Amino acid sequence: MESRCNSNDSLDKASYCSTVERKPTSPPSAIVIGSGFAGLAAAHALQNASFKVVLLESRDRIGGRAYTDYSFGFPVDMGAAWLHGVCEENPLAPLIGRLGLPLYRTSGDNSVLFDHDLESYALFDMDGKQIPQKLVTEVGEVFDNMLKEANKLRQENSEDMSIAKALAMVLERRSDLRQEGLANKVLQWYLCRMEGWFAADADTISLKYWDDEVLLPGGHGLMVRGYRPVINTLAKGLDIRLGHRVTKVVRGKLGVEVSVDNGESFNADAAVITVPLGVLKANSIKFEPKLPQWKEEAIRDIAVGTENKIALHFDKVFWPNVEFLGVVSSSSYSCSYFLNLHKATGHPVLVYMPAGRLAHDIEKMSDEAAANFAFLQLKQILPDASEPINHLVSHWGSDTNSLGSYSYDSVGKPHYLHEWLRIPVDNIFFAGEATCKDYTGTVHGAFNTGLMAAEECRMRVLERHGELDIFNTAMGEEAGFVPVPLLISRM
Incomplete structure (x- = not known):
């Protein structure tokens, strides 16, 4: 030296x-x-x-951890992609505005799904049947009520517990909130989306501090x-x-x-x-x-979660004109969701977004195997899906320069x-x-x-x-x- x-x-x-x-x-x-x-x-x-x-x-x-990849011939954010809080109060807003960069707003201020609104989803079961929107909305209201009941538990208990444990206790108290069959699978999907927000499994997320983050007004905007x-x-x-x-x-x-x-x-x-x-x-x-x-x-003691992206580039659009495609299942680990970039950018790309334990498990695969895994998830709900012509895979959890996606309260x-x-x-x-x-x-x-x-x-x-x-x-x-x-x- x-x-x-x-x-x-x-x-x-x-x-x-x-x-x-x-x-x-x-x-x-x-x-x-x-x-x-x-x-x-x-x-x-x-x-x-x-x-x-x-x-x-x-x-x-x-x-x-903000990385825009151009290998498809157009920009795809494989890390950070949203401006959370599309408003003048956002410290990045003046710079983004000055550059004339367009944003695609994916939700308003009060979405139970944080960065998307309910009407922007199409959910399917494992047999490829679309879930009626009425059921999706009803279960969304149930999930919102469960979170409110969990907050009551937080006020009653001085010791912290996980979101998973709190929701289990809520269902013991409030049997009327229990869901069976298909409705329970939709409920698991809501939990899966919550885990995606924190990039962590529900059994590690703090009940006491899960909502301490300040959300700026204006909803959430995707950087087109x-x-x-x-x-x-x-x-x-x-x-x-x-x-x-x-x-x-x-x-x-x-x-x-x-x-x-x-x-x-x-x-x-x-x-x-x-x-x-x-x-x-x-x-x-x-x-x-x-x-x-x-x-x-x-x-x-501050925890770090992992959420990855597997971007699948197709030669044509064969999916519904919604912002998100979701697959419901009997556990949040088995649920999945795809961001439809075509809706926001006009390019035929779906982005599979695993989080928490599932993200770490997929990181153990080769890029080819990971892309195939994501495509098989898609084939379950859209049997006529055409093969992707290209793919991109992130590895935020194992990348020595990041070793995780972003922090959360455990x-x-x-x-x-x-x-x-x-x-x-x-x-x-x-x-x-x-x-x-x-x-x-x-x-x-x-x-x-x-x-x-x-x-x-x-x-x-x-x-x-x-x-x-x-x-x-x-x-x-x-x-x-x-x-x-x-x-x-x-x-």
Whole structure:
């Protein structure tokens, strides 16, 4: 490893050398680790505040868990795909509006299915018979009532329990909510969709905190052209080093040294850590000195779920003109659902979306086997389905750069741990969806924490050097993020 003072890839004047005083005239500096939405937002904001910034990314691409694939000849988001909260209050709305990117709204504010409305579904049983919409609606109301009854249990019990256990207790109390036969299979499908929202199985989701996430108004909008244009805009002009997997972060009173697996080291006044929580859990990055116990506890106890996508590209559309196709079954594990991208984008693509244990089981398959598994699910409900001409498969749970899709609250672990994860340690700052207490698991949550970490970093570094008034203080308006109306459709 090269020394602090001689590394060719250090931040030049912005570098901190342990044996040389930092010159007051040199710009403040920061290293951002991870180029997802949090990292890009932090780097973008710090650079606009006159910091010298380098962004280190382990992948060979930017974007993190937001990944738009173009191999079908058009954009398909294989990670983050929705803007949760299609409204001006969403911190990403000004940028998306300014870029003129269209959104397809998939639900209003109060859908029991969170990101879709009931009327946008076509549900089928395993024999390929479509479930009457009246039954789907009735069972949806039952499921909503079950969740309300579960909330009563939450108020009565000081100890936490899983959503699965709470719903079982509700059915013991309220036999009138029990469903039999086909209705019970539809109920299991509702549970399956809830598990998809958290990317986790119901027996691991906290009853106490499952609805602590703040939902912005305006419903949920699918990014018709994918998130890549937003990512490219945030990355413009940044010094981004791809293929730089960080292995160690050493912090001192006057600076940080960040080591990469290729032997290089980078030095700066501060670092912003935006890697996914799964990577922190795996101890892929060593911290010296060790992180405080409360920070390690947050990393250990916040849960990470997995939801994957298997995109099937067809030469023609042979399915109903609805946003979602669902397959009901006797257990939530056996249920499935397909997002119909043709409805929103005009392209003949269905996206199978397994979550939790099912997602992990499918990740053990080859891509070919996984795509075939998804297609067989589709053939059960649409026997005349034509073979896909191409496929894409995500692996968020096993990908060493992510090790999960997004965070959620597991049983018995307090929600404030997300805030603990966000709080800085000396001159190391943290950002990412898992550090966002209100908007956990969302792109705008990740983006917002990146801006927050950048502002905290700016204040801390400039205060330390008595230069707070020398540099720009605005972190958003100078970037041109002025309000522009969002382009929203609903077919």
